[in-house]
Amino acid sequence: MSDKWRVRRTALACLMVIGGMGTGCAQPLPANMKPAAASTANAGAAQSTGAPAVQDAPGAAAQPLPASQANAGASALTPDEAKQNAAGNVAELQRMIRGSELNELRTTYNGTYGASLLFYGKEMTYYVALFQNKTFWRVIKTVDETRAEAIYRDFAAKTGQLAEVEIRRTRLEAQKAYTQHLIELTQEHADRLQADLAVARQQQAVVANQQKQTSDQANALQAEKTAAQNQLRDMQRQVTELQRQVEGGLPTR
Template identity: 40%
Template sequence: MRRAAVGNGAAAHLHFPPRHSAPSASQTEPARLDDPPASESDASATIDERPTSQLPRPVTPLHAVPVTPSAPNGRAVQQADANDVERMANDAELKTFHTFRTFDYSVSLLFYPKELKYYVALFEDDRMWRVLTTSDMNTAKQLFHHMQEQATRLADGETRRLQLEAQNEQLKRLITEAEAHAERLRQGLQRTTEQDQAVTGRQHQLRKDLAQLEAQRTAAQAQLNKAHRQVHQLNVANNEAIPHIPR
């Protein structure tokens, strides 16, 4: 039986079966029954004798760390000062690699040879709006494509407005042409109607005149026939007054 120290400093009696082999040097000597109880210092020493891997690790205090934007591949990306970039552009310190423009939005990939930095700037109405900087060319290209998509989305409304304005102007032209065509057709129909009415009136007057002329012809023919009869009768009367001379 041996005593072992526990966390509260008290000693506990443990019973072990007898062993025939000799204990190793690392083993603790058997405790005697008349040994005094283990003190707290002894207990602490006993606990500290555990393997290092089982001891609790010290806790490292947390400190605030500034967060730097990064590209999808992990390369550092930072927000740049638009005023500084505009100044460098005005001083001809930047080289333009790529430029994309859609309506009032544009994106430029700029290179600063002095510090081997790349700037990707988004412009609105030719005014620098957002600028990101990186030291990696591939990251700069990714940023350029990202801002290109952003500019395209921002210009979608402008694209739709331009299309609607063009469609409205086309509809106005078609309406004007259709109204002008309708007016020409209406005028043509009116002219045709007026001509139809004129022809109808003329035909009616013509039939009336023909009927009147026919009546006049009939009356004249009857008068002529009467005159012919009178002439015949007078001729007969005159012939009867002439003496008959035999041959």
């Protein structure tokens, strides 16, 4: 019996050892030993949503964004958008805009600068463009509607800032041209007045000469008239005297 007991005890010990080995093999993998299939699945999900695939660093936990990055302006580009912009979004939008499948949602103009929000419905993609004189300057491509609207507002505000000097120059040019026009009108008025004054002076000289000639003629006529009247009176006295002599001695009635 003692031999049988020893055999049973030995068999039980072997079973316990085998069970402990199985339990150790079934333990979960550490966090830094994730299966490759999980990363592949994450990458496939990111591609299906249009967002860049993000893989966690081995053994690293997700860290919150610093306050400066969390509060960054809407105009700051994400790494994916910066990569897209460098890859030729301008050329891509120029090709697409020739077709009829791109919808213009919003456009803002300030001077020669402008910002547009365009939508490509087939891929649910937004293009935000900053341009000058109908030439694209910057183009951001994104599938995030909220971010597209934020970038558009930033670009629209930027067009106002960029156009300030241009608008000021345009106004100053118009004011200068208007002032020059007033100068020309005033000069023309002055020239007309000068011409009128010259004519008036010339005419005044003519009139003065005519007045002198007329006055001289009037004086001469007055003298001639006085002489004629004197002559007439002398002749009348002579006639009266002759008449008296002819009728001398005759009754008066």
